[in-house]
Structure formats: structure tokens, C-alpha cells
Amino acid sequence: MALIGKLVVCGVGLIGGSFALALKQAGAVERVVGVGRNPATLARAVELGVIDEIAAGWRDALDGADFVLLATPVGQLDAIMEAMAPHLQPGTIVTDAGSTKRDVIEAVYRRLDPHLATVVPAHPIAGAEKSGVEAGFPTLYRGKKVVVTPLPENRPDAVERVRAAWTACGATVVEMSPQDHDRVFAAVSHLPHLLAFGLVHDLAGRANAELLFSHAASGFRDFTRIAGSHPEMWRDICLANRQALLAELDQYLAELAYLRALLLAGDGTRLEQLFGEARRARDAWAAQFPPPSTAE
């Protein structure tokens, strides 16, 4: 018997689509039903074999559902939970793939209060700069991390089923508090995205933008790759994790003010020292966490 009988995926883009494909490849799901705001995307998902059928609405989708993954931008989750609440059956496991957790959990308490035992918030840490249903692939999560931030009300077996689903996708599951999650990812993910978007936006607005871009090379390519990320998704992340992101941005601005002072003073000794410390930390990290072998 498969791990999941009827799987409902709300938002069949890169994240939701790859989850469905991975579970199918692992033989861990019997039937995948798609829900979403865009009928054309859902139709394409059927064509691509990402989902097996399209639900007419939440009543239809949740009828006999074992497991629901909410994989839309986080800004939509409150309204989605409100819409699904009347039709959610006891025992159906619900999880999400939102990049922020405190705001998602607030929405869970607001909208799904009778179901707190079985709603398990989570966040798969997988590159999402190529978005859309066409971008999904079954090995996206292989070797990646998934952070689960259980609610105190969660039933242990509900948490276990969410862990098992992600493990079946090839991911490693870790647990964190929502507060830690949001602070950690503000630093290592949300801030870098903001910085990359900002740099490309800054340069693109220059009178000599064409000249500048024509001389950008491999360093620029890697540094700005995440500026190709999904604008709506990142708008939602920035708003949802605004407090932690502002704190990180302010700390980074202090770092830049220090670097600016070193530059202004022509302090080569301290610049070289700082660059050396950064290089050693980056090298140590890269040695400890080599890239997963699948395409990122």
C-alpha cells in the first residue's frame, strides 16, 4: 500500500509539482489531485503527468484526501486555509511549503483551529529560481533539507507522516522552532535574495546598463542567479518575514558601513584581513556542505 492514497497539491509549480513527481517516482502515492487559481496551469500539470486530475473545488479536492500540500506563495495561504476549512475532514494531514513559518502558523491558528492536530507546517529548502509547472522534476528534493516546525498541538503520527513523505522524496528532515526558522532563513536566504534583486535593479536602471551587463562575467552570474527568482513569491516572503529581514538588513548595512570606512581610509590591512576571514569561513562551509549531487 502506498504511503499516501489521495494527495492534494494546491499550487502545482516547481515546489508542488516536484513533490508530486518525487512521490510518484517513489511509489509513495496512489493518486494526485491538483487545486489552483490557474486552470491552464492545472491542465498543463495533467499533460505533464504531474497530477492525475483537477479538483472542481475544495469540497471535491478534500473528499477522502489523505494528505494536502499547500505550495503557493505564502501570501495566499490565509485565504486558501479559509476556503478549505469547511471541507477539511478529520484525519487529513495538511502541510505547506512556505519559506516563512511564523506567518503561516498564525494563519493556521486563525483558519484551521479545529484541525491543529493534523496541520504540520514545513519548508523544503530547494532552489526555486526557475518557477512554474514546467520547471518541476522528481529529484529536486534529493539530498536537500526540509525544515518541519511542528505545532505543540500536532499529533506525533501527523508529524511522522509529513516527515515520511519528504523522506520518500529523498530529503533530510530537520525540526526547528518557527522563530529560529524565520531568523535563520532571513540571514542565509531572504537577505541574499533582497541584495541580489537590489543589485540587478540598480544596474538595470542606469543609462549605461547595456555596457555594464555586456561585461558582467561568471562572478556576476552566480551572485545574481537568485535575482531570477519569482517576484510574487519573494514579495510574500519579504512581507511575511519583514521583522527578521529588517533586522538582518540593518546588521548587513552596519557591515557595509564598516567596509565603506575601510575603503575610504585605504586600510588595506583590515580589508585583507576581513576578506581572508570571509574566505576561510566560506571554504570551511563549502567543504562541510558540498552541493547535493542532483541539479540544484
Place this chain on the structure above:
Amino acid sequence: MALIGKLVVCGVGLIGGSFALALKQAGAVERVVGVGRNPATLARAVELGVIDEIAAGWRDALDGADFVLLATPVGQLDAIMEAMAPHLQPGTIVTDAGSTKRDVIEAVYRRLDPHLATVVPAHPIAGAEKSGVEAGFPTLYRGKKVVVTPLPENRPDAVERVRAAWTACGATVVEMSPQDHDRVFAAVSHLPHLLAFGLVHDLAGRANAELLFSHAASGFRDFTRIAGSHPEMWRDICLANRQALLAELDQYLAELAYLRALLLAGDGTRLEQLFGEARRARDAWAAQFPPPSTAE
């Protein structure tokens, strides 16, 4: 007959070593002589076949030399030019691989005044985050750009010989003024390096650095790759191009101040618009300038 008879490479690291290897592979050089501050590096360069012999000093190196590449961090070039000046013979072509050009050209006028016809400043645009003689490989420059910033005093045939050498390495040569060069690379290379060094340095100094780094994923990996670059080289670049880099940093700080205000105001509409503009510019650039097919 080979393009170059006796080639002298000063600084046999990634850049100088790869130049020698590329010319050898192209059959464009007869003999490569290495000069440098570190005897062990030079000995290793002979073992690796990067150079054929080690010069005892500049007199020895420049005796009968056809072509000299200066491939050290730019902060050393003034002293190097001073040391080589008494031994430089008329007709020997001299070029450099410095990432900044105005400061190098100032040193040329200061140290090599009798040789202005044959000293042609240049800058190969090739990733240099892995440094050292072991990192060199013959295809580093294939499909890459080399910017040549000729002096008004340069003989056309001297410029042509520098272009021909880089073309033999598989690179595409473009000409720019030193002023344009330094401004353009402050924006698309020097500033991103400073920002990446700064982010890693900032995070590495936190009490919870280990927790943060353990959750960094592929976006962080790419964004911070250039923070693994050579500290001395980047110290020199920052100091040499300080003026243009400060101007770029200040413009970027204004961009971050704008982003901070949007975050603080919770202005999702403008955030999404800015991210969308950045994404479109990044996508258009990536489509127009696909990565070279060789390893970057």
C-alpha cells in the same frame, strides 16, 4: 614560427599559469620563463609544465624576451615595473592582467616611460576564485573576454600582438578606455565581491554562525562563491579602484535604503514590481550572454 618566442610570466598563479598553458596548447609560444616572489611556486610551475624555466632575476628574464605578462595582484605592479625597467629591451611587448587599469597605467608612466610604445595594459575577464599555480588550466580563457586599454603612445603592432596572444588563448578581445573599464568593473565585479565578502564575514562573526551556515543552501552557495576569492588580490583591487568602488557602493546603499523603506512600509506592490524588473533584466542578460561552455 610561433607567435611568441620567449614568453616571460611574472606571477604564475591561475591567471599567468593558464595564459602560459593556453599559448603552449595553441603552439603559440616556444619557451616560457617564470619570475616571481615565491621560489616554491615557481618550482611547482616547472613540475606542472606551466613554465619551462625559472629566471634568476629580471636581467636574466628579459634577455631576449619577446613578450612579458605581469599577472600578480595589482598592488605589486609598481614595484615590479621599477625592478624590470633597467633590463627591459626595446621591442619587448609588455602587458598585464590587472583587474584595474587606471592605477596600472599610472605605474606604467611612472616606471616604464621609455617603453610606452610597447606596454599595452589589459584585463582578462576570467573567474579567479580558485587561485594558485595548481588552479591553472589551458582552457580558462576560452570564450571569455579580455579588455585591452591601449595607451595613446602604444604602437599599433604592439596592441595587435597583445590581441593576437589573447586570441590564441581562445578569448575575445575588446577595447575600452581605462576610465570606462574601471567604472564598469567597479559595478559588475568589484562591488559584488565586496558585498559577498561582507555577507559571509557578517554571518561568520555571529554567535549562532554554525546554525546559520548549516541551513544555507544553493542560493547562498552561488551568491557567496566569490567570497572564496583571493584576499590579497581583492585588497589590491579595492584600493586601486577605490574611487569608482566607493561611488558604486554609495549608489547601492541608496538602493538598499529604498528597499528598506519599502519593507518598513510593507509596500508589497512596489517590492514585487522591483523584483520583477530585476528578474526581467537578469533573464534578458542571461539569455544574451550564456555561460561559456568551458568550466568557469
